[in-house]
Every structure is written in C-alpha cells, then in structure tokens.
Amino acid sequence: MTLSPYKPINLQSIKTTGEYLLSGPGFKFICGLLIFSLKFSFFSVAQEVSSHVEWRKLGYLPQNNSAHKSAGVAAHFSGIHNDVLIMAGGTNFLSGGNPWDGGIKKWHDEIYVLEKAGKEYQWLNAKLKLPVALAYGASVSTNRGLLCIGGTDSISYKANTFLLKWNKDKQAVEYEALPDMPVRLAYTAAVIMNGSIYVAGGQEQPNGEPARYFLRLDLNNYGKQTLKWEQLELLPGVGRTMPVLAVQHNGTNDCIYLFSGKGKVNNSEVLLHDAYTYNPKTLKWRKLRDIQLKGQRLRCLTGAASISVGLNHILVFGGADSEGHRVFRKTLADFNAAKDPGKKEAYRDKLNEISNTHEGFSRDVLAYHTLTDKWTKVGEFSASLPVLTQASNWNGNIVFPGGEIAPAKRSAEIWQARMISKESSVLDGWDYLLIGAYFLAIFYIGYKYKKNINTTNDYYKAGNRIPGWASGVAIFGTLLSAITFLTTPAKTYNESWLYFLPTISSLVVAPFVVLFIIPVYFKLDVTTAYEYLEKRFSSLIRIIGSLSFLFFQVAKFGVMLLLPSLAIAAITGIDVMTCILVIGLFSTVYGTLGGIEAVVWTEVLQVFVFLLAAVLSILVVVLKLDGGLGEIITINNNFDKFEFINWDFSFSEITVFVAITYWIGGGSVPYISDQTVIQKYLVTKDIKSATRGVWINGILILVSSVLFFAIGSALFAYYYSFPEALNPTLPTQESIYPWFIVNELPSGVRGVVVAGIFAVAMSTISSTMNSMSATVVTDYVRFYKLLPKRQLFMAKGVSAAFGVIGTLLAVIMFVYEVGSLWDMIRRLTGLLTGGLAGLFLLGIFTKRVKHTAALIGYIASAIILFYVSKYTAAHFMVYSLTGMLSCFIAGYIASFLVDGKHNSKEIEQV
Incomplete structure (x- = not known):
C-alpha cells in the first residue's frame, strides 16, 4: 500500500x-x-485452480552398489526424525536389466541419512544397516523415530516392528525393536493418529489373498508392558494391498482415510477405486464417494504417496492408475508361471512391448477434501510420479525419495514438493x-x-x-x-x-x-x-x-x-x-x-x-x-x-x-x-x-x-x-x-x-x-x-x-x-x-448477604471455576453458569456463617 x-x-x-x-x-x-x-x-x-505444486530436486541417492552409482530403490522405508530424512531397505534390479530379461531383483539393507546443510543437502553416514534386507513394508514418522512395520525379504513376510532413530550427538542411526504384529504383513499402509499407529490392508504371504486387517499400536504406552498391537474391526470392502492411508480432520475431529489399492475378485487382480473413512470417536468405517474427478473416469491410486495438508485436504501423488499396469502385472505373473519355452518367450515379448510403450505412472497430484468428499487436480509432475515411496513433511515442505516410475524401473532422485497458493x-x-x-x-x-x-x-x-x-x-x-x-x-x-x-x-x-x-x-x-x-x-x-x-x-x-x-x-x-x-x-x-x-x-x-x-x-x-x-x-x-x-x-x-x-x-x-x-x-x-x-x-x-x-x-x-x-x-x-x-x-x-x-x-x-x-x-x-x-x-x-x-x-x-x-x-x-454476575444476583435477589459473604462467594466461584476448567471435560459454555451459581450459592451459605455488618447502606431489593 x-x-x-x-x-x-x-x-x-x-x-x-x-x-x-x-x-x-x-x-x-x-x-x-x-x-x-x-x-x-x-x-x-x-x-x-486455487493452488499449484512447486517442484525441486534435492539430489540423488548415494552409491549403493560399486557397479551402479546412484541406482534407485523402491518399496523402502522412509521418513523424518530429528530433522533428517532416513531411508532404509528397498529393492531394485541391478543385474541384467528387466526381470524377464534375466535381471535379478536385489533386496537392500542399507540405511541412508539426508541432512539439510544451509541451502544444500548432504548425505551422512548412518553407521548402521538393517538386520535383514527388507522392503514392501510401511513406515511412519514419529517423534520417537522412524517406525518401520512388516515387509518382506526375498524369502518370507515379516511381522516385526522397529524404530530407526537419528542420534544427533552420535551422528548415527539407532535401532530399537518394538512388539511384533499379530500377523505377518507386506504391501500394507500405516499412519499415526493421536499417538497411535494404525495399519491397514496388506498381504500375509506371497501370492496370497489381499488382507482386510486393521491393526493399532498405541505409542502412548511406549516403554510400558502394555505396549502391544491390537486387532480392530476388519476393513470394509474387499481386502487390498498397497492402499493409500492418511489422517486428516473431518471438521469435527481427526479421522483415517483409506483410498484405493489392489484387490482380488474371482482370483483375478482388480484395481480399486473406492474410499472409506474411520472415525476414532465412533469406531466405525463409513463409505465415501469413489475416487473420481469431476466429469472424468474413476481413478486408482495404488502405491501412491500421500500426505495431509492444510486443514481438510489430503494430497495424493500419482499412483498406478492404468489398465495397462494391471495387464503388465498379469503378464508378468503368467511369464513367471509359464513352463513352455514358447509361451515364456511370447510373454517376454509382450512384457518388452508393454515396458517400451509404458508412459509411466500418473503424473497428477490430486487433492481430496474431507468436508465435501470431492477430488480435484492441483498439479502435475514433469514425468511419471514414483510409487512405492513415502511422502513426508520436512520443515513445511513435502519430500519423497526414490520409488518406482514405471514397471521394474526405479528412481534415484529425491524430490521436494511445495504447495503454492495462487495470488x-x-x-x-x-x-x-x-x-x-x-x-x-x-x-x-x-x-x-x-x-x-x-x-x-x-x-x-x-x-x-x-x-x-x-x-x-x-x-x-x-x-x-x-x-x-x-x-x-x-x-x-x-x-x-x-x-x-x-x-x-x-x-x-x-x-x-x-x-x-x-x-x-x-x-x-x-x-x-x-x-x-x-x-x-x-x-x-x-x-x-x-x-x-x-x-x-x-x-x-x-x-x-x-x-x-x-x-x-x-x-x-x-x-x-x-x-x-x-x-x-x-x-x-x-x-x-x-x-x-x-x-x-x-x-x-x-x-x-x-x-x-x-x-x-x-x-x-x-x-x-x-x-x-x-x-x-x-x-x-x-x-x-x-x-x-x-x-x-x-x-x-x-x-x-x-x-x-x-x-x-x-x-x-x-x-x-x-x-x-x-x-x-x-x-x-x-x-x-x-x-x-x-x-x-x-x-x-x-x-x-x-x-x-x-x-x-x-x-x-x-x-x-x-x-x-x-x-x-x-x-x-x-x-x-x-x-x-x-x-x-x-x-x-x-x-x-x-x-x-x-x-x-x-x-x-x-x-x-x-x-x-x-x-x-x-x-x-x-x-x-x-x-x-x-x-x-x-x-x-x-x-x-x-x-x-x-x-x-x-x-x-x-x-x-x-x-x-x-x-x-x-x-x-x-x-x-465468572462470578462477577453472581455478585449482582446476590445483591438483587437476597437481603441477608452482606459484604463479607459476597466476597467469600466471589472467591469460591473463582476456585470452583478453576477446578472445572482444568480438571473436568465440561464444555466452555457451561463456565459462565458455573461461576454465577457457585458465587450465588457459596455467598448465600456464607451469609449464615459470617457477620454481615458493614458500613454500606442497604438498598431495596427488586
């Protein structure tokens, strides 16, 4: 101005x-x-569009194999603790390229730590590796560390839960085991709400049916013997793997939101477009609208990274949203199951054709509004957005490292996203x-x-x-x-x-x-x-x-x-x-x-x-x-x-x-x-x-x-x-x-x-x-x-x-x-x-209450109101009446116990 x-x-x-x-x-x-x-x-x-997403590349993953510098990983654990980004585990293909061309899927146990140094970023030595190579689990950033849940190695699915904590003084990652889940799960999703960890969906064994598990671990019991997982009511709808899970406010309280994933119907893999919300007050799930932008087709968000922003929005980045990806998954399964060399070669050719023409996963950044149950597109990426990675809030910015950008193709890039409101x-x-x-x-x-x-x-x-x-x-x-x-x-x-x-x-x-x-x-x-x-x-x-x-x-x-x-x-x-x-x-x-x-x-x-x-x-x-x-x-x-x-x-x-x-x-x-x-x-x-x-x-x-x-x-x-x-x-x-x-x-x-x-x-x-x-x-x-x-x-x-x-x-x-x-x-x-009005009521509606009793009533009102406001769950709207009544009642009772003589002239009551 x-x-x-x-x-x-x-x-x-x-x-x-x-x-x-x-x-x-x-x-x-x-x-x-x-x-x-x-x-x-x-x-x-x-x-x-009221806002857009601004992108910045923070760097690349450090060398994780002598022959393949900055090879990308996906399905890793990642999150923020003590102002550093922690990445752990994951998979990629390091030998021979695509898996159908002889490429071998490698499972990793490395842990990476990224620190912001001024305006730049630098990798630190974690000084620790995972006990076993692990991927396809879920991870949640907590104030106690990066909580890693479940997953699988190249052999079996896991039920373990552990914390990866960044010790600033020692400049090292520390490992702390927590109670195991009651079931083994991979390809699951997890969030934290009101101090409790919630896990939804997943799979119990290779080629098994998608699960409907809904589990909770109350971290408010951290350090106590009561810290253990509990099974909640099963997820609504069908079982699902790689769903999107987020926590956001619904206008009244925080709720969990479950979107999409992959399921099975009649033994065939299907892409899911449904959505649900879980209210911790009612302990019930509620069906939401299917995932769809205005005037467009239904969307699948399988494997997408997500994060809550603002008051009532959830951002979802990309997702395996195409029938082509489902066909690719089916063809890859057929390739692995085929015994006949001719059929195997035909499946290999089809896989190469799909891979060469695959445009990658969705580039869209979608926003879900919890109050209106509506989806909008708020931005897009210059290429396909990676799936099988985590979005984390790092000092007000959204960061997600690595991930899968197309079938069997990993990314080594670390990206930062920031919501910019239009002027x-x-x-x-x-x-x-x-x-x-x-x-x-x-x-x-x-x-x-x-x-x-x-x-x-x-x-x-x-x-x-x-x-x-x-x-x-x-x-x-x-x-x-x-x-x-x-x-x-x-x-x-x-x-x-x-x-x-x-x-x-x-x-x-x-x-x-x-x-x-x-x-x-x-x-x-x-x-x-x-x-x-x-x-x-x-x-x-x-x-x-x-x-x-x-x-x-x-x-x-x-x-x-x-x-x-x-x-x-x-x-x-x-x-x-x-x-x-x-x-x-x-x-x-x-x-x-x-x-x-x-x-x-x-x-x-x-x-x-x-x-x-x-x-x-x-x-x-x-x-x-x-x-x-x-x-x-x-x-x-x-x-x-x-x-x-x-x-x-x-x-x-x-x-x-x-x-x-x-x-x-x-x-x-x-x-x-x-x-x-x-x-x-x-x-x-x-x-x-x-x-x-x-x-x-x-x-x-x-x-x-x-x-x-x-x-x-x-x-x-x-x-x-x-x-x-x-x-x-x-x-x-x-x-x-x-x-x-x-x-x-x-x-x-x-x-x-x-x-x-x-x-x-x-x-x-x-x-x-x-x-x-x-x-x-x-x-x-x-x-x-x-x-x-x-x-x-x-x-x-x-x-x-x-x-x-x-x-x-x-x-x-x-x-x-x-x-x-x-x-x-x-x-x-x-x-x-609070008791001021009570003094007036004492004066207007009583004759016997004098100076001392009125003062006692006022003081008693303040004490009672302090107790009610601090030690009860009473709504603030009851405070005024509490102050008035407590002053009036205490003052009137006190008038029977104390000398009411004073020098002020009494006036006629109404």
Missing part, C-alpha cells in the same frame, strides 16, 4: 461529504454502484471508494456529535437522548465482534448448525433482563454497573467488580483489534500494521470526539454495513449456483449440515443441555454485569425505552445468527460445487470466509464486506473505550472531586488513552506473536469475571 503525502484535514469537506453519503442522493449512488457491480460480476465463473485478488477502485465512504461517514458522525458534549453525563450517557431502538442496535453492535463475523461461518462450514442454539441466548434471557435487571439500574440512576455493588455491598466489592471488568477489557482489546486486522490484511494485501493503526486510531478519534452518542450512532451505521455484507455474500452464492438457494439447501442437507440439536445428555459437547446452560449463564452475564452493555440501557430516557432496546437487540442477534450460519452453509455448497476454487493450504478454519471474499466476491461487493469487517471491529473497540473510561472516571477519579470541565477533559483523555493502549497492545501481539499470552490472560480473567 502506498501512502499519499500528508495533507491537512478539511473538516468542512468531511462534514459535507458525510452528509451527502447519508442523504438520499448519496445512498442512491452507493446502491447504484452495488447494483452495477452485481449485474456484471455475479455470473462470473469460479476461479479455476489472491486485491481491492480495486470501487472497493476503496466504498470503504472510504464508510470511513468518512463514521468520522462525520463523531464530529457531528462533538457539539452535544458539555458534561460527563453527555459523554457517558448521551444526556439520555438515545431512542430505545438505537440503544438495541448499539447493544447488538457491541456484543458482536469481528471474531464472530469470521468464526461463525467457518464453524458452520466445517461442522453444522449445532452452535446456533447458544447464539440466540440474548432473546431467551430478554424477559429476565427487562423484568429484574434494567429496573435496578434506572432506580439508582447510576453511570456504571459497579456503582450498584458499592451501594449494595461496599466500596471493596465495587473495586473488585470494576477491576475485573477493566482487566478483562484491556486483555481482550489487543486481540479484538489484531484478529480483524489479520483478516483484512489477508483480503486486501494491506500491511497488518497499517490495518491495526487504521482501525485503532479511527476508533479512538471518533469515539473520543463524540462520546457515547457518537459511538451509538456509528454502531447503527456499522450494524447496517455488516448485515448488508452478510446478505450480499449469500446472494453471490445463490446467483452463482445453477440451482440457487435450493441447491444450497440440498447440498447441506445431504451432508447433515443443518443439524442444530444434539439430544445426547452430555456437558462436554455442544448438546441441547449445554445450550440451555449457556442461555442461563453466558447469555445473561453481559446484561447483568458488563458495563459496555449496561451503559446502552442508561443512554435512554426511561425503562420503557431500554426495554425496547433489549428486545430489538435479541431480534437482531437472532437475524444475524441466521445470516452468518447461512453464510457457512452457502460457502459449503459453493466449494462443493467448485472444489477447484478451494485453497488446500488455508492456515486456519477462520480463513475460509476471507478466502471467499478475496477470490469470489465481485468488485464493490467485496468493498462492502471489507467495510463490514472494519465496522464490526470498530464498533466493539469504540464502545469498549467509552465504557472503560466511564468505569475509571466514575469509579476512581471521583475521589479527587474535580470540577465538571476537568472531569469531562479527564473522560476524553482516558478514552483516548485506552484507544492508544489497545492499539499498542495489538501491535505488540503482532510483532512478538504473543498469542499464548492472550490465552493465559483470557483464562485468568475468565476465572475472575
């Missing part, structure tokens, strides 16, 4: 522009611009025009309401001039964060509508709030919620309440600013630091200038912008899919994406019981004890107006929840229909919506959506600034008894200071990547604020 030279700001120009944008002509112009954009952009096709689109002039219009509008609002501020009452309560409907919109804008804007569609896209029920908690608790909470604050005519705690209990309880609020708001301030900045940077290409500064400083300026009145009216504008962004996002998908809205519904229904009620009696998963718990707890906490919400009650003139605001907020939350969950469903349908447009290397679940915004939304619409992300971030930040300022000035500066003008000056100064502090925190978190610090602070403040 290029910054223009600094020019003085013309406030009159901004005022005039803002009035125009908010007036009839300005509004019509913006709508006309959007219609123009939609008319010419909705029906554009999806992006073709995303950036915002154009129309987008920047709309975003600029949004910023001008909010700046104008801040400037406009500056003239209404004469006292701190104006600054914090807007002189009670805000209508109830605007108050409700402002509450909604405050509670909604940019994190919600991005994570809700991602959650629906990855899972289902199960999280929908908890989101409507505001509507569920609205009757409780309007009947019992709002009257308390209006009766006392307070500015902050924590004034009530002093009038009901004591100054100490007030300080505890306000400090809990301030500490949590400061802690989350940086995150609320950083996360949307990261999303906007990903969408626009603008530097993250610039995004942080723009959001932080603009929010600080208009929030400081206009006080809570400007905050409320900008939130009204911001809510309109981001709701418009949500509607337009859904509309784009509806118009781009042939079947429109009906197709979205059909696709999601086929994948059970509309499931929103889980009747299991559990509090560790998102069930209907957890949702109800959240309605009572998490849904009510902000309306009871959060100054950013309570302040929106107090800007209205009376209880009736505040009540109207609470109901409007509840309705808006219901509407927005439907919209943002619908965006997730629309995204799922879109990428189901256009799987090639999906980026396999997306870093987080929350990246899916920004990726869609960048690559699929038309010009103009994209600008509105980006403005929506700005809006939802800034509404939260400006509201937080004002509420924190109100808390500091009202709860602490009051002790200095400043003159009204001084108090107002202090109010603006504190608000601006919090805006600057929050911006600096976001900068620090970005520069020093202190995400873990946020996790720690969030856990700590969650423990401290």
Whole structure:
C-alpha cells in the first residue's frame, strides 16, 4: 500500500461529504454502484485452480552398489526424525536389466541419512544397516523415530516392528525393536493418529489373498508392558494391498482415510477405486464417494504417496492408475508361471512391448477434501510420479525419495514438493471508494456529535437522548465482534448448525433482563454497573467488580483489534500494521470526539454495513449456483449440515443441555454485569425505552445468527460445487470466509464486506473505550472531586488513552506473536469475571448477604471455576453458569456463617 503525502484535514469537506453519503442522493449512488457491480460480476465463473505444486530436486541417492552409482530403490522405508530424512531397505534390479530379461531383483539393507546443510543437502553416514534386507513394508514418522512395520525379504513376510532413530550427538542411526504384529504383513499402509499407529490392508504371504486387517499400536504406552498391537474391526470392502492411508480432520475431529489399492475378485487382480473413512470417536468405517474427478473416469491410486495438508485436504501423488499396469502385472505373473519355452518367450515379448510403450505412472497430484468428499487436480509432475515411496513433511515442505516410475524401473532422485497458493485478488477502485465512504461517514458522525458534549453525563450517557431502538442496535453492535463475523461461518462450514442454539441466548434471557435487571439500574440512576455493588455491598466489592471488568477489557482489546486486522490484511494485501493503526486510531478519534452518542450512532451505521455484507455474500452464492438457494439447501442437507440439536445428555459437547446452560449463564452475564452493555440501557430516557432496546437487540442477534450460519452453509455448497476454487493450504478454519471474499466476491461487493469487517471491529473497540473510561472516571477519579470541565477533559483523555493502549497492545501481539499470552490472560480473567454476575444476583435477589459473604462467594466461584476448567471435560459454555451459581450459592451459605455488618447502606431489593 502506498501512502499519499500528508495533507491537512478539511473538516468542512468531511462534514459535507458525510452528509451527502447519508442523504438520499448519496445512498442512491452507493446502491447504484452495488447494483452495477452485481449485474456484471455475479455470473462470473469460479476461479479455476486455487493452488499449484512447486517442484525441486534435492539430489540423488548415494552409491549403493560399486557397479551402479546412484541406482534407485523402491518399496523402502522412509521418513523424518530429528530433522533428517532416513531411508532404509528397498529393492531394485541391478543385474541384467528387466526381470524377464534375466535381471535379478536385489533386496537392500542399507540405511541412508539426508541432512539439510544451509541451502544444500548432504548425505551422512548412518553407521548402521538393517538386520535383514527388507522392503514392501510401511513406515511412519514419529517423534520417537522412524517406525518401520512388516515387509518382506526375498524369502518370507515379516511381522516385526522397529524404530530407526537419528542420534544427533552420535551422528548415527539407532535401532530399537518394538512388539511384533499379530500377523505377518507386506504391501500394507500405516499412519499415526493421536499417538497411535494404525495399519491397514496388506498381504500375509506371497501370492496370497489381499488382507482386510486393521491393526493399532498405541505409542502412548511406549516403554510400558502394555505396549502391544491390537486387532480392530476388519476393513470394509474387499481386502487390498498397497492402499493409500492418511489422517486428516473431518471438521469435527481427526479421522483415517483409506483410498484405493489392489484387490482380488474371482482370483483375478482388480484395481480399486473406492474410499472409506474411520472415525476414532465412533469406531466405525463409513463409505465415501469413489475416487473420481469431476466429469472424468474413476481413478486408482495404488502405491501412491500421500500426505495431509492444510486443514481438510489430503494430497495424493500419482499412483498406478492404468489398465495397462494391471495387464503388465498379469503378464508378468503368467511369464513367471509359464513352463513352455514358447509361451515364456511370447510373454517376454509382450512384457518388452508393454515396458517400451509404458508412459509411466500418473503424473497428477490430486487433492481430496474431507468436508465435501470431492477430488480435484492441483498439479502435475514433469514425468511419471514414483510409487512405492513415502511422502513426508520436512520443515513445511513435502519430500519423497526414490520409488518406482514405471514397471521394474526405479528412481534415484529425491524430490521436494511445495504447495503454492495462487495470488489472491486485491481491492480495486470501487472497493476503496466504498470503504472510504464508510470511513468518512463514521468520522462525520463523531464530529457531528462533538457539539452535544458539555458534561460527563453527555459523554457517558448521551444526556439520555438515545431512542430505545438505537440503544438495541448499539447493544447488538457491541456484543458482536469481528471474531464472530469470521468464526461463525467457518464453524458452520466445517461442522453444522449445532452452535446456533447458544447464539440466540440474548432473546431467551430478554424477559429476565427487562423484568429484574434494567429496573435496578434506572432506580439508582447510576453511570456504571459497579456503582450498584458499592451501594449494595461496599466500596471493596465495587473495586473488585470494576477491576475485573477493566482487566478483562484491556486483555481482550489487543486481540479484538489484531484478529480483524489479520483478516483484512489477508483480503486486501494491506500491511497488518497499517490495518491495526487504521482501525485503532479511527476508533479512538471518533469515539473520543463524540462520546457515547457518537459511538451509538456509528454502531447503527456499522450494524447496517455488516448485515448488508452478510446478505450480499449469500446472494453471490445463490446467483452463482445453477440451482440457487435450493441447491444450497440440498447440498447441506445431504451432508447433515443443518443439524442444530444434539439430544445426547452430555456437558462436554455442544448438546441441547449445554445450550440451555449457556442461555442461563453466558447469555445473561453481559446484561447483568458488563458495563459496555449496561451503559446502552442508561443512554435512554426511561425503562420503557431500554426495554425496547433489549428486545430489538435479541431480534437482531437472532437475524444475524441466521445470516452468518447461512453464510457457512452457502460457502459449503459453493466449494462443493467448485472444489477447484478451494485453497488446500488455508492456515486456519477462520480463513475460509476471507478466502471467499478475496477470490469470489465481485468488485464493490467485496468493498462492502471489507467495510463490514472494519465496522464490526470498530464498533466493539469504540464502545469498549467509552465504557472503560466511564468505569475509571466514575469509579476512581471521583475521589479527587474535580470540577465538571476537568472531569469531562479527564473522560476524553482516558478514552483516548485506552484507544492508544489497545492499539499498542495489538501491535505488540503482532510483532512478538504473543498469542499464548492472550490465552493465559483470557483464562485468568475468565476465572475472575465468572462470578462477577453472581455478585449482582446476590445483591438483587437476597437481603441477608452482606459484604463479607459476597466476597467469600466471589472467591469460591473463582476456585470452583478453576477446578472445572482444568480438571473436568465440561464444555466452555457451561463456565459462565458455573461461576454465577457457585458465587450465588457459596455467598448465600456464607451469609449464615459470617457477620454481615458493614458500613454500606442497604438498598431495596427488586
């Protein structure tokens, strides 16, 4: 982004522009611009391929025979341990060429170690060989070493399991035997998931039937006598050799995916095109679609290397995918079985013909998406991709050494592959025009309401001039964060509508709030919620309440600013630091200038912008899919994406019981004890107006929840229909919506959506600034008894200071990547604020609880909540109710045990 030279700001120009944008002509112009954009952009096709594979040759295998330098091997063990590539065993043909021309198949026991030295790679002396020459087993990279499983030598199949470990200090490979499998297996596949090794398929003896074995070795028992293999439920379908096996996330948890292989039907070898997934939660296999690219024939992936990438993709490299290869295998078997010299010669001629005309194995790199059950082609190799080798993740790159590139032909090359995402689109002039219009509008609002501020009452309560409907919109804008804007569609896209029920908690608790909470604050005519705690209990309880609020708001301030900045940077290409500064400083300026009145009216504008962004996002998908809205519904229904009620009696998963718990707890906490919400009650003139605001907020939350969950469903349908447009290397679940915004939304619409992300971030930040300022000035500066003008000056100064502090925190978190610090602070403040609402409930609904008992209840709540969060599997949505109830119950019981006398004046209960 290029910054223009600094020019003085013309406030009159901004005022005039803002009035125009908010007036009839300005509004019509913006709508006309959007219609123009939609008319010419909705029906554009999806992006073709979202990424490609970049290749690099790292080198060749070292000499493994004096007469054949750098002879290739296949069917070897390979993987990564302690940042080196380990290769062991394998086979090739070193004497006389092809096996049908007298070539002898050699089985190897050599171990090779490849190390990265700067930008180059070098082979190291392994100082060890395998106990026996071995090949056609399975290998898995683990943190304990390269785990090698089964295989065969030139005589028999094996059941052994062992680790090859690279000792950095000794610069040598070490061998460690592990328990044998219960059966001998070769031509099998293995993966690691949640610390356990899983083995699938294979063959028990030469020329035997393909097996359906499914075995597990729990490495979490490493070093214990309980470390042993166990047999699980047999594989579905037919037995198979050389299948593709991988582990990837299915949107809910990691699962095993089984693809293709070779089987036998009626004693004849067949190439398999089927696919299955195994879920460790249900312990069941499920059939998937057969392996097929859109509009193409079925694919066989026998012997292919595979690896999981990104969040939900599995890459498969090549595979023995041809009828010609099956014919070759059959002819070779006939050649070996033939006794008659004439027949043997005929088979030899046919084998030579096949070998000379064989184009090698598939060159295609395929990507399987676990959520949509779709295959796409994401790249290809310049020649045939090797089979009978392993793909391993080595420092973020994919490496696979050696392998078989055609029948009886081995490769000595070591290849590295890297997924490269295509360059995303950036915002154009129309987008920047709309975003600029949004910023001008909010700046104008801040400037406009500056003239209404004469006292701190104006600054914090807007002189009670805000209508109830605007108050409700402002509450909604405050509670909604940019994190919600991005994570809700991602959650629906990855899972289902199960999280929908908890989101409507505001509507569920609205009757409780309007009947019992709002009257308390209006009766006392307070500015902050924590004034009530002093009038009901004591100054100490007030300080505890306000400090809990301030500490949590400061802690989350940086995150609320950083996360949307990261999303906007990903969408626009603008530097993250610039995004942080723009959001932080603009929010600080208009929030400081206009006080809570400007905050409320900008939130009204911001809510309109981001709701418009949500509607337009859904509309784009509806118009781009042939079947429109009906197709979205059909696709999601086929994948059970509309499931929103889980009747299991559990509090560790998102069930209907957890949702109800959240309605009572998490849904009510902000309306009871959060100054950013309570302040929106107090800007209205009376209880009736505040009540109207609470109901409007509840309705808006219901509407927005439907919209943002619908965006997730629309995204799922879109990428189901256009799987090639999906980026396999997306870093987080929350990246899916920004990726869609960048690559699929038309010009103009994209600008509105980006403005929506700005809006939802800034509404939260400006509201937080004002509420924190109100808390500091009202709860602490009051002790200095400043003159009204001084108090107002202090109010603006504190608000601006919090805006600057929050911006600096976001900068620090970005520069020093202190995400873990946020996790720690969030856990700590969650423990401290969990019982804050309980204090208010003790004050409102009991008469006997006084200062000491309330304090005991609050401390007990923190202890209990710490235990629940650390030592139970309870879902985080039950924490709020746990904190509230534990504070209320402990405080009430304590009131019978301790002296309730205090110096604070009791107030009438509701």
